[in-house]
Amino acid sequence: MTTLAQRTPSQTTRTLTGEDIEALAKGAWILGTGGGGDPYHKLLNMRQLYAAGHTVSLIDPMALADDALVAVLSNMGAPLVGQERLADPRFAIKPVRMMEEYIGRKFDAVMALEIGGGNGVHPMQVGALTGYPVVDADTMGRAYPEAQMTSVAIANLRCYPLTMADIRDNELIVPRAASWRWMERISRKACTEFGSIAATCKAPRSGAEIKQHGILYSVSKAIRLGETILQAKRDHADPIDAVLQAGRGKKIFTGKVIDVERRAAEGFLRGKSIIEGLDDDLGAEMIVHFQNEYSVAYRNADPVVMTPDLICVLDSVSGEGIGTDILRFGQRVSVVALPAPPVFLSELGLANVGPRAFGFDLDFKSVFGEHSS
Amino acid sequence: MRRIGIDVGGTNTDAVLIDGNKVVAAVKTFTTEDVTSGVRAALKEIVTQAGDAARIVEAVMIGTTHYTNAVVQRRNLGRAAAIRISLPASASLLPFCDWPSDLAAEVNGGVHMVHGGHEYDGRPLVPMNGREIAQAARSIRQNGVDAIAISATFSPLTSECEQQAADIVRNEHPDARITLSSKLGRIGLLERENVALMNASLVGLADEITQSFVDAVAESGLKAKLFITQNDGTVVVAEEARDYPVYSFASGPTNSMRGAALLAGIDDAMVCDVGGTTADIGCLIQGFPREANNVVEVGGVRTLFRMPDLLSIAIGGGTIVQREPHKVGPVSVGYRLADEAMVFGGSTVTCTDIAVAAGLIDLGDRARVAGLDRHFIDSTLTTIYGEIADSVDRMKTDAEPVPLLAVGGGAMLIPDTIPGISEVVHVEHEAVANAVGAAIAQISGETDKIYRDMSREDAIEAAKAGAIESAVRSGADRETIKVIEVEDLPLSYLPGHAIRTRVRVVGEASIGNAS
Numbered sequence: 001m002t003t004l005a006q007r008t009p010s011q012t013t014r015t016l017t018g019e020d021i022e023a024l025a026k027g028a029w030i031l032g033t034g035g036g037g038d039p040y041h042k043l044l045n046m047r048q049l050y051a052a053g054h055t056v057s058l059i060d061p062m063a064l065a066d067d068a069l070v071a072v073l074s075n076m077g078a079p080l081v082g083q084e085r086l087a088d089p090r091f092a093i094k095p096v097r098m099m100e101e102y103i104g105r106k107f108d109a110v111m112a113l114e115i116g117g118g119n120g121v122h123p124m125q126v127g128a129l130t131g132y133p134v135v136d137a138d139t140m141g142r143a144y145p146e147a148q149m150t151s152v153a154i155a156n157l158r159c160y161p162l163t164m165a166d167i168r169d170n171e172l173i174v175p176r177a178a179s180w181r182w183m184e185r186i187s188r189k190a191c192t193e194f195g196s197i198a199a200t201c202k203a204p205r206s207g208a209e210i211k212q213h214g215i216l217y218s219v220s221k222a223i224r225l226g227e228t229i230l231q232a233k234r235d236h237a238d239p240i241d242a243v244l245q246a247g248r249g250k251k252i253f254t255g256k257v258i259d260v261e262r263r264a265a266e267g268f269l270r271g272k273s274i275i276e277g278l279d280d281d282l283g284a285e286m287i288v289h290f291q292n293e294y295s296v297a298y299r300n301a302d303p304v305v306m307t308p309d310l311i312c313v314l315d316s317v318s319g320e321g322i323g324t325d326i327l328r329f330g331q332r333v334s335v336v337a338l339p340a341p342p343v344f345l346s347e348l349g350l351a352n353v354g355p356r357a358f359g360f361d362l363d364f365k366s367v368f369g370e371h372s373s
Numbered sequence: 374m375r376r377i378g379i380d381v382g383g384t385n386t387d388a389v390l391i392d393g394n395k396v397v398a399a400v401k402t403f404t405t406e407d408v409t410s411g412v413r414a415a416l417k418e419i420v421t422q423a424g425d426a427a428r429i430v431e432a433v434m435i436g437t438t439h440y441t442n443a444v445v446q447r448r449n450l451g452r453a454a455a456i457r458i459s460l461p462a463s464a465s466l467l468p469f470c471d472w473p474s475d476l477a478a479e480v481n482g483g484v485h486m487v488h489g490g491h492e493y494d495g496r497p498l499v500p501m502n503g504r505e506i507a508q509a510a511r512s513i514r515q516n517g518v519d520a521i522a523i524s525a526t527f528s529p530l531t532s533e534c535e536q537q538a539a540d541i542v543r544n545e546h547p548d549a550r551i552t553l554s555s556k557l558g559r560i561g562l563l564e565r566e567n568v569a570l571m572n573a574s575l576v577g578l579a580d581e582i583t584q585s586f587v588d589a590v591a592e593s594g595l596k597a598k599l600f601i602t603q604n605d606g607t608v609v610v611a612e613e614a615r616d617y618p619v620y621s622f623a624s625g626p627t628n629s630m631r632g633a634a635l636l637a638g639i640d641d642a643m644v645c646d647v648g649g650t651t652a653d654i655g656c657l658i659q660g661f662p663r664e665a666n667n668v669v670e671v672g673g674v675r676t677l678f679r680m681p682d683l684l685s686i687a688i689g690g691g692t693i694v695q696r697e698p699h700k701v702g703p704v705s706v707g708y709r710l711a712d713e714a715m716v717f718g719g720s721t722v723t724c725t726d727i728a729v730a731a732g733l734i735d736l737g738d739r740a741r742v743a744g745l746d747r748h749f750i751d752s753t754l755t756t757i758y759g760e761i762a763d764s765v766d767r768m769k770t771d772a773e774p775v776p777l778l779a780v781g782g783g784a785m786l787i788p789d790t791i792p793g794i795s796e797v798v799h800v801e802h803e804a805v806a807n808a809v810g811a812a813i814a815q816i817s818g819e820t821d822k823i824y825r826d827m828s829r830e831d832a833i834e835a836a837k838a839g840a841i842e843s844a845v846r847s848g849a850d851r852e853t854i855k856v857i858e859v860e861d862l863p864l865s866y867l868p869g870h871a872i873r874t875r876v877r878v879v880g881e882a883s884i885g886n887a888s
Binding site for chain 1: 459461462463464465466470471490492493494496498499526527560561562563664679682767829857858859860861863
């Protein structure tokens with residue numbers, strides 16, 4: 001077995017600085033499209049870990065050996081719960097150790113299931129504590145609510161085993177599931193029982209699988225996006241414009257939140273928000289639906305932007321992401337669309353993450369024009 | 374309807390008497406170190422000035438920056454202990470974990486993590502352990518700390534753990550002053566706990582300040598009700614402000630912006646309020662301050678307060694101007710302006726001295742600044758004008774030129790022309806706009822109730838109607854009432870379709886027929 005140590009680390013890995021982590025948290029929050037959890041608490045944990053001398057190294061996915069073993073990590077559940085049950089790195093590690101024990105092999109690296117939201121920062125906590133490098137990739141390029149909504153599920157890679165840990169002494173291993181959807185159903189039930197929040201380690205992936213099917217360099221992309229916003233803030237430039245430029249996005253709507261309806265149910269945070277138009281959108285109204293993440297947005301009665309296009313609701317003044325869990329009456333927001341990774345635009349991709357996967361009987365139409373599959 | 378509005382700033386204590394929407398009398402005095410004597414003096418002077426008009430005053434409404442200044446300047450803060458009921462969850466991020474270290478060092482009176490709290494669906498996280506709470510309370514008492522903030526996971530959903538813990542603490546520590554996080558905020562454990570801790574650290578000061586206000590009004594001989602203004606431009610009776618000083622945090626800027634709108638008769642504009650220590654720039658939309666969107670930091674601490682979106686720069690009438698190297702601020706002489714400024718016989722060059730020397734205002738003894746050289750005066754003004762213009766530009770979100778209302782005791786330091794500003798508007802009584810704002814503070818009404826077997830829409834409508842009635846009962850004019858906050862939490866742990874709905878409304882005080 002070729003281990004990572006036999007490669008030339010200087011070319012393939014770099015140590016992330018505290019500033020990189022700060023920028024990552026900002027960028028990931030935007031790519032989270034409202035979900036993945038507010039990265040703030042994980043950022044606080046990372047500041048504490050860095051202050052205590054821990055660091056994280058980021059590894060180029062193309063430098064992974066084909067047979068390297070990568071842990072795919074996330075915090076699963078309803079984002080709102082994370083506002084009250086705060087992220088704790090000790091519990092993020094638990095499912096990783098459970099998986100190593102279960103499969104009888106140590107991991108070579110860890111990776112984010114989703115780069116969006118707090119889950120983009122989640123594996124950094126594990127990397128800092130264990131010393132495992134974090135792979136510069138994920139399986140969504142954003143955040144999605146369900147297990148089958150990943151590039152590795154669309155590629156039909158194996159969906160098991162899965163390990164899950166609760167803050168109490170509850171641990172769960174799913175040795176086998178019939179499909180990604182079954183894995184979603186089974187794990188979601190357990191997660192709901194645990195209080196709609198649980199640390200998970202998904203089916204381990206080989207280096208070859210990541211190289212072929214991962215969404216590559218998404219950590220670097222999130223860091224760059226975050227740096228752009230921080231720079232715009234320093235320059236007193238419009239942070240929304242900065243996001244649009246850095247993410248090649250489109251501005252969809254500007255307005256003020258006048259209603260938020262949400263409920264934590266079946267392990268998700270579901271609901272919708274009504275935004276009353278301001279500036280160029282004066283007189284219009286936008287309704288944004290969400291299931292953890294924003295899924296479809298209607299302008300008056302017309303669906304104007306839908307998943308897999310990324311729907312980001314940003315603070316109009318600061319450019320910061322606004323999660324589905326922190327949306328509230330009176331906020332002035334800009335709704336922005338960013339392009340989706342191509343894998344989700346294929347027929348298979350749309351079957352897993354298109355509007356119908358979220359219960360909307362709509363044919364996907366991208367705001368970025370005709371897409372090719 | 375006659376009211377007296379008082380604003381106690383870091384430098385000045387201002388008072389106005391208004392009749393309806395008309396300013397009958399206005400005074401500007403210096404804030405005193407003990408606060409009370411300044412308020413007493415301002416009250417006495419306004420009563421004298423107003424003569425007969427002062428005889429039927431219904432209310433005295435006081436706004437104060439005291440609490441904000443205490444946090445920002447790390448002064449007069451009490452030590453506060455934290456009891457957080459959340460274990461085994463949230464163990465890596467302790468209370469005070471995101472506070473600036475100097476402030477945490479000043480306030481942190483001990484952190485006690487105990488088991489308990491709830492899940493989002495109302496189930497207990499783990500059973501709360503009363504012995505852990507009692508032990509924490511004993512240790513807090515032994516450390517000589519009285520102020521305690523109690524927080525628990527999902528307490529906005531069910532405050533059971535916090536309430537029970539408070540009973541246990543009172544039993545072990547009878548002198549404890551307890552702040553429950555569930556009384557102060559919404560979902561967001563860390564931010565809610567931060568606010569509870571700040572409140573706990575301020576209750577000692579709030580006792581003193583509130584009492585001094587009560588005494589000052591009593592001594593004035595006025596038979597008026599005393600109100601304290603809050604962050605959102607509304608008032609509460611003094612007794613309530615005593616227990617929840619954090620609600621009075623940003624009342625000063627809110628008051629000055631609303632006062633500016635009234636005095637100028639302009640509802641959409643930028644506002645620049647130059648006080649003794651800072652210049653605060655904000656934006657008025659339909660007569661109300663534009664609110665900050667998300668998380669609001671107070672003295673570097675994250676909160677979820679509703680506060681006006683403000684940019685504060687260290688330029689005010691008392692700001693010290695240094696010669697070598699030439700520098701304006703950030704330090705201000707504050708209320709010592711009366712002794713230390715050159716025009717008042719002192720030896721420190723302040724922005725006020727520069728304004729007098731440049732002929733922008735006539736104050737004190739002008740002869741005492743005759744010796745300042747022209748170049749020094751001009752370059753200081755250029756610096757001040759530049760900083761104000763930059764800050765106005767940063768706060769402006771409208772591409773069209775808009776008017777700017779110049780208010781505050783240091784309004785003469787605002788330049789006459791600013792890029793992007795159609796007109797700099799000065800008005801009569803601009804120096805006491807904040808006191809005017811306090812006098813016209815609004816009346817609020819709130820409903821926070823669990824509704825069962827109702828649709829969400831119906832529950833919100835019912836809560837709105839309840840909030841409006843409560844505001845009208847407190848003296849608000851029904852026609853002017855608007856909804857400023859709607860929040861609902863579905864309570865899936867209760868039988869039937871249960872939803873906790875909170876609605877807050879505000880309205881103008883009804884003129885002439887207040888209760």
